[in-house]
Amino acid sequence: MTNSFKKILLGDQGLVVIFVLAFALVSVFVPNFLTERNMLGLLQSVVTVGIVACTMMFCLAARDFDLSVGSIVAFAGMVAVMASNATGSIMVGILAALLCGGAVGLINGVVIAKFRINALITTLATMQIVRGLALIASDGRAVGINDPNFYQLALSKLFGIPSPIWVLAILFVVFGFVLNRTVFGKNTLAIGGNPEASRLAGVNVDWTRIWIFTLQGMVCAIAGILLASRITSGQPNAAIGLELSVISACVLGGVSLAGGRAAIAGVIVGVMIMGIAENVMNLLNIPAFYQYIVRGVILLLAVLLDNLRSSALGRR
Amino acid sequence: MSFLEFSHISKAYPGVQALSDVSFSVAKGAIHGLMGENGAGKSTMIRVLSGDQHADTGDIVIDGQVQKYASTRDAFHAGVIVIHQELQLVPELTVAENLRLGRFPANAGVIQARQMFSEVGEKLKSAGIDIDPRRKVKTLSIGERQMVEIAKAIMLDARVIALDEPTSSLSSRESEILFALIERLRAEGKVILYISHRLDEVFRLCDSLTVLRDGKLAAHHPSLENVTREQVVAEMVGREISNVWGWRARTVGDVRLKAEAIAGDKLMQPASFEARAGEILGFFGLIGAGRSELMRLVYGADLRSGGTISVDGQAIRAVDPRQAIRAGIVLCSEDRKHDGIIQGRSLEENINISSRRHNTRFGILNPRKEAEIAETYIKKLKVRTPSRKQDILNLSGGNQQKVILGRWLSEQGVRVLIVDEPTRGIDVGAKSEIYEILYQLAEQGMAIIVVSSELPEVMGICDRILVMCGGRISAHIDRNDFSERAILAAALPDKKTPDAIAS
Numbered sequence A: 001m002t003n004s005f006k007k008i009l010l011g012d013q014g015l016v017v018i019f020v021l022a023f024a025l026v027s028v029f030v031p032n033f034l035t036e037r038n039m040l041g042l043l044q045s046v047v048t049v050g051i052v053a054c055t056m057m058f059c060l061a062a063r064d065f066d067l068s069v070g071s072i073v074a075f076a077g078m079v080a081v082m083a084s085n086a087t088g089s090i091m092v093g094i095l096a097a098l099l100c101g102g103a104v105g106l107i108n109g110v111v112i113a114k115f116r117i118n119a120l121i122t123t124l125a126t127m128q129i130v131r132g133l134a135l136i137a138s139d140g141r142a143v144g145i146n147d148p149n150f151y152q153l154a155l156s157k158l159f160g161i162p163s164p165i166w167v168l169a170i171l172f173v174v175f176g177f178v179l180n181r182t183v184f185g186k187n188t189l190a191i192g193g194n195p196e197a198s199r200l201a202g203v204n205v206d207w208t209r210i211w212i213f214t215l216q217g218m219v220c221a222i223a224g225i226l227l228a229s230r231i232t233s234g235q236p237n238a239a240i241g242l243e244l245s246v247i248s249a250c251v252l253g254g255v256s257l258a259g260g261r262a263a264i265a266g267v268i269v270g271v272m273i274m275g276i277a278e279n280v281m282n283l284l285n286i287p288a289f290y291q292y293i294v295r296g297v298i299l300l301l302a303v304l305l306d307n308l309r310s311s312a313l314g315r316r
Numbered sequence B: 001m002s003f004l005e006f007s008h009i010s011k012a013y014p015g016v017q018a019l020s021d022v023s024f025s026v027a028k029g030a031i032h033g034l035m036g037e038n039g040a041g042k043s044t045m046i047r048v049l050s051g052d053q054h055a056d057t058g059d060i061v062i063d064g065q066v067q068k069y070a071s072t073r074d075a076f077h078a079g080v081i082v083i084h085q086e087l088q089l090v091p092e093l094t095v096a097e098n099l100r101l102g103r104f105p106a107n108a109g110v111i112q113a114r115q116m117f118s119e120v121g122e123k124l125k126s127a128g129i130d131i132d133p134r135r136k137v138k139t140l141s142i143g144e145r146q147m148v149e150i151a152k153a154i155m156l157d158a159r160v161i162a163l164d165e166p167t168s169s170l171s172s173r174e175s176e177i178l179f180a181l182i183e184r185l186r187a188e189g190k191v192i193l194y195i196s197h198r199l200d201e202v203f204r205l206c207d208s209l210t211v212l213r214d215g216k217l218a219a220h221h222p223s224l225e226n227v228t229r230e231q232v233v234a235e236m237v238g239r240e241i242s243n244v245w246g247w248r249a250r251t252v253g254d255v256r257l258k259a260e261a262i263a264g265d266k267l268m269q270p271a272s273f274e275a276r277a278g279e280i281l282g283f284f285g286l287i288g289a290g291r292s293e294l295m296r297l298v299y300g301a302d303l304r305s306g307g308t309i310s311v312d313g314q315a316i317r318a319v320d321p322r323q324a325i326r327a328g329i330v331l332c333s334e335d336r337k338h339d340g341i342i343q344g345r346s347l348e349e350n351i352n353i354s355s356r357r358h359n360t361r362f363g364i365l366n367p368r369k370e371a372e373i374a375e376t377y378i379k380k381l382k383v384r385t386p387s388r389k390q391d392i393l394n395l396s397g398g399n400q401q402k403v404i405l406g407r408w409l410s411e412q413g414v415r416v417l418i419v420d421e422p423t424r425g426i427d428v429g430a431k432s433e434i435y436e437i438l439y440q441l442a443e444q445g446m447a448i449i450v451v452s453s454e455l456p457e458v459m460g461i462c463d464r465i466l467v468m469c470g471g472r473i474s475a476h477i478d479r480n481d482f483s484e485r486a487i488l489a490a491a492l493p494d495k496k497t498p499d500a501i502a503s
């Protein structure tokens, strides 16, 4: 490897460079990859992971962890479908889902920040509780959508692009702004860097952490509503294992699990890399079993790269 | 007859030439001082010596052998032990476990705890260190932790021992114990590299001295016989400093901070004091006397079990730092690694973390204003950094301290500024500039409280001193009555002769 090439790879934009290279390679060598249809399909497939990754980024940046996201997505989807079926109003369904998602997040946040219970344990517990609630509410079966207008949430298009992709794009922009340009974002990063020093510098640590989890719950609800609309029903078993894909995507995107380091560009690239890997494997008809291995390897490589980068910068 | 030789050492970090072509050598059985401004490259020098960082060019020669080590482990086997500026102990382990880490006395994998405790206990005692080997490191004060680090170097049979600002968090009594230890090591023929910003110590302890400036060798004195302090200061900062303290009389106004019957876990009895506008009030005491604890209670950093606080006659709640800051009380804490720096974030963010609330609108930052503030304090405090975007972890220790001071100096509406060991790790030149800033703030009507373990510092800059001892306030001395004897007598718990320490 020449020196300047090494510098680019290990620089701040290293991942973006790798992404662009990988994208170019794949476009050339994989048939049917760079078609409009495949591109839209690719983006559709990353909507859920991408939306949840927006707030997971905050969670990880503040040195926290959230395992309950998959369950909240399923639960909120159920709530949206059931509430709109019961009232006949899609709006009520959406609001109920947002409320329920936010409530679960709020509970996570309060338990973690105020009662100082480890985030891993807390969200492991709520992950199971919430999944249980979804199963109980539906008696373990999928609940069909009555009002066909509900499908339009996922099917409608603007300028030829499906609305879920627009939602994803808007959330990326909004949370990117929040992370870099607001007090809330900077406080999140500071808490991740050194929670005690942040508290002594006047940061409202508990409040910030509670908000992070509440937002996470609400954003999961958005993902859940769109997912339910796409699969035309509320599925209590939807989004199992989502937390792992989301955290992988964030880590791939350079979000440090030790807190204090995160960037929206990285997260977007992380989400896209995971999406492309899956998409390409599908196009090449690689059996699903191998896909697990590939995903794991990609994650390991990304973390290794991150490590190399840190030591190249002389951080210890 | 040099035993340890640095030969043409250069080392660059991104944007900073930390060392350029530095060569000097040290004789066997000598204590060699290493001085220089903050960011001059002293810590980098011993990081290279310890194998923690690799020099870009140059060699280290020990006893005629060129050392080519790849890691700290190799340096360790070559007999080099380095005690870093930021201490490196495991908080959850006991003192003895820390000292024997990696070399536990074990029988079939089972640690012989009793044997370990008694052995370590004896070694500590014979070295004059009065710390129970069964205590967990996290329960020790910074000073005590420092002693444990030093004990580590003594217990391993080192040939070269480098100490990076070992006394910066020790009180005079503990420093004395340390000096005795160092002198004993010298008598045993070890080579000791001693980094410090305190001229008194260096002149008292060292046989030879090297001064670094901007990463270059500024002066090398094989002997200190005909060298004066003024000369060394000039070599360090490039100009003369006649009077570091520069104290001047001020008019003192009304009571700004009134703290009454403040009680907390670590205070022996409730403490009351007041600080006036325009006044610089010193808190002196030995380590563990309860000064920092008292300040943390006033600031709301720890939970108070009783007491009232008022600012300008108005009672305030201040049960957490946020409220204290809003009421005009700020505290710059003593432990910058744990309580000060936000790791992984830039200087700019570290400076603005608190004061930014004055420059935001609906929670949205004003990047231009933040950049401006960061630049202002980088300039004002002469922070050595390639840019304001630099990760604070990449700054030298003294420069990190300056950034944390900048954080509080940039806060607006401060009425009571509490600084705990404000000049820890800061070079002579920058020190006098920081004192000057404190005087100016006092003249503008702020009440300033300086907690310090450095007797010359409190005597040099304060208008009044409260002495604490064993968790209570033991004396109250006005500037006219300042004397080392009186202050030390009040600070010592056993009321023995203070002369032993004052000398």
Ligand SMILES: Nc1ncnc2c1ncn2[C@@H]1O[C@H](COP(=O)(O)OP(=O)(O)OP(=O)(O)O)[C@@H](O)[C@H]1O
Binding pocket: A313, A314, A315, B013, B014, B016, B017, B018, B036, B037, B038, B039, B040, B041, B042, B043, B044, B045, B085, B384, B385, B393, B394, B395, B396, B397, B398, B399, B425, B427
């Ligand atoms: N990991 C790093 N990355 C980038 N720059 C660094 C790093 N470590 C040190 N530096 C820079 O190298 C220079 C020398 O730092 P060093 O720590 O040796 O100073 P020092 O003389 O020990 O100062 P102090 O008295 O403040 O401890 C400083 O300008 C510092 O900012």
Ligand SMILES: [Mg+2]
Binding pocket: B042, B043, B044, B085, B164, B396, B397, B398
């Ligand atoms: Mg240093």
